[in-house]
Amino acid sequence: xxxxxxxxxxxxxLEALEGPSEKLTNSVRDLIDAVIRTETxxxxxxxxxxxxxxxTGRLREKELPGSFGxxxxxxxxxxxxxxxxxxxxxxxxxxxxxxxxxxxSVVGHATLGAAYEGPAGYMHGGVTALLLDQALGxxxxxxxxxxxxxxxxxxxxxxxxLGPVRVEAAAVPGEGHKTIVRGRLITxxxxxxxxxxxxxxxxxxxxxxxxxxxxxxxxxHR
Amino acid sequence: xxxxxxxxxxxxxLEALEGPSEKLTNSVRDLIDAVIRTETxxxxxxxxxxxxxxxTGRLREKELPGSFGxxxxxxxxxxxxxxxxxxxxxxxxxxxxxxxxxxxSVVGHATLGAAYEGPAGYMHGGVTALLLDQALGxxxxxxxxxxxxxxxxxxxxxxxxLGPVRVEAAAVPGEGHKTIVRGRLITxxxxxxxxxxxxxxxxxxxxxxxxxxxxxxxxxHR
Numbered sequence: 001x002x003x004x005x006x007x008x009x010x011x012x013x014l015e016a017l018e019g020p021s022e023k024l025t026n027s028v029r030d031l032i033d034a035v036i037r038t039e040t041x042x043x044x045x046x047x048x049x050x051x052x053x054x055x056t057g058r059l060r061e062k063e064l065p066g067s068f069g070x071x072x073x074x075x076x077x078x079x080x081x082x083x084x085x086x087x088x089x090x091x092x093x094x095x096x097x098x099x100x101x102x103x104x105s106v107v108g109h110a111t112l113g114a115a116y117e118g119p120a121g122y123m124h125g126g127v128t129a130l131l132l133d134q135a136l137g138x139x140x141x142x143x144x145x146x147x148x149x150x151x152x153x154x155x156x157x158x159x160x161x162l163g164p165v166r167v168e169a170a171a172v173p174g175e176g177h178k179t180i181v182r183g184r185l186i187t188x189x190x191x192x193x194x195x196x197x198x199x200x201x202x203x204x205x206x207x208x209x210x211x212x213x214x215x216x217x218x219x220x221h222r
Numbered sequence: 223x224x225x226x227x228x229x230x231x232x233x234x235x236l237e238a239l240e241g242p243s244e245k246l247t248n249s250v251r252d253l254i255d256a257v258i259r260t261e262t263x264x265x266x267x268x269x270x271x272x273x274x275x276x277x278t279g280r281l282r283e284k285e286l287p288g289s290f291g292x293x294x295x296x297x298x299x300x301x302x303x304x305x306x307x308x309x310x311x312x313x314x315x316x317x318x319x320x321x322x323x324x325x326x327s328v329v330g331h332a333t334l335g336a337a338y339e340g341p342a343g344y345m346h347g348g349v350t351a352l353l354l355d356q357a358l359g360x361x362x363x364x365x366x367x368x369x370x371x372x373x374x375x376x377x378x379x380x381x382x383x384l385g386p387v388r389v390e391a392a393a394v395p396g397e398g399h400k401t402i403v404r405g406r407l408i409t410x411x412x413x414x415x416x417x418x419x420x421x422x423x424x425x426x427x428x429x430x431x432x433x434x435x436x437x438x439x440x441x442x443h444r
Contacts, residue, residue: 020267027274036304036311038281045242048277052249059260067336082258082339084346089258114289117304124306125371126352133348149347152376
């Protein structure tokens with residue numbers, strides 16, 4: 001495992017960075033959608049590409065040598081801005097906005113547009129797996145038993161229409177470093193439709209277990 | 223189910239559109255990575271956002287009313303440029319470059335960078351599920367028995383390092399509209415490491431089955 005990275009920003013610096021980061025990421029999400037759906041001419045596509053390359057060059061003038069990783073700093077907080085499902089800086093993330101309930105369950109909301117399509121008009125089956133894996137993982141964490149995915153079993157009840165979606169997950173009561181979590185994905189476009197059910201087993205590797213205890217991790221900070 | 227859309231471009235028009243589309247999508251992939259990894263100042267982030275919004279506005283001057291869908295046209299070909307895993311116009315797609323082998327199995331390659339991170343330095347467990355779902359689905363199709371995901375069972379053998387990856391899948395021999403497919407995801411960073419194994423059941427809904435026969439679908443065209 002890669003060592004967790006110690007946060008290098010103060011709480012004030014981090015707060016000043018959050019808003020502009022979120023707005024920038026949202027603009028890229030919108031761009032991803034536009035690139036899929038545009039019917040403009042080839043010369044407009046070429047001009048768009050040149051402008052995007054210029055922006056990317058500017059952003060890369062000062063950058064991390066690798067991926068964002070997961071950063072630990074302020075007591076009980078964790079920052080995973082690069083995460084594919086919930087990362088504040090990751091335009092691939094819908095993002096899934098997950099809330100941890102007091103009873104240890106979690107509920108997440110997102111709206112999935114053209115970029116998450118598999119069959120025409122429907123979410124890619126793997127995208128629903130992606131959202132559920134994150135939600136189930138967070139539910140294990142919310143229950144005080146965080147871990148990495150060991151198994152994930154998905155049952156697809158019906159195709160999931162693109163649009164607003166809710167994901168729910170909760171750990172099965174138990175103890176130890178192996179946690180069973182169940183969840184489901186519900187589309188909200190035409191009333192509530194349960195589209196996918198999931199059951200996962202999450203296991204915390206010993207090395208991470210010891211590190212997490214040492215750092216007194218409790219809640220995530222994205 | 224949404225009806226398949228009849229292709230409206232000629233083969234020449236489509237060919238002229240492919241190169242610029244692929245380059246534009248690649249530029250957005252690079253931008254997604256840069257947004258995650260940039261350490262530039264807030265004013266650079268703001269300026270980048272304004273430029274991106276301008277590009278998006280231009281692309282949206284002429285666009286599809288909804289998602290891209292799946293288009294049928296030239297005999298035996300299918301175009302899914304919006305697909306989350308393989309779509310030519312979808313910057314979320316790594317893309318996974320899948321080849322159909324003569325024996326009905328498929329093999330896909332991709333390189334996953336910072337945008338596909340879950341645990342620090344590793345692929346998000348849900349991302350590996352996303353790639354496997356697509357590969358297994360294509361293997362069902364390659365075996366002549368296409369379908370939608372009914373169940374997908376994933377076993378995570380070890381964390382998958384970010385970097386180059388291979389995905390393999392093949393249908394279990396059989397007949398009818400229910401197809402079992404097995405596959406695995408192998409990272410290539412430090413030699414070959416089998417990280418995730420998958421088994422899926424794919425079922426073709428009757429309506430799609432009839433439509434596909436009518437259209438004589440054989441191979442996909444992205």
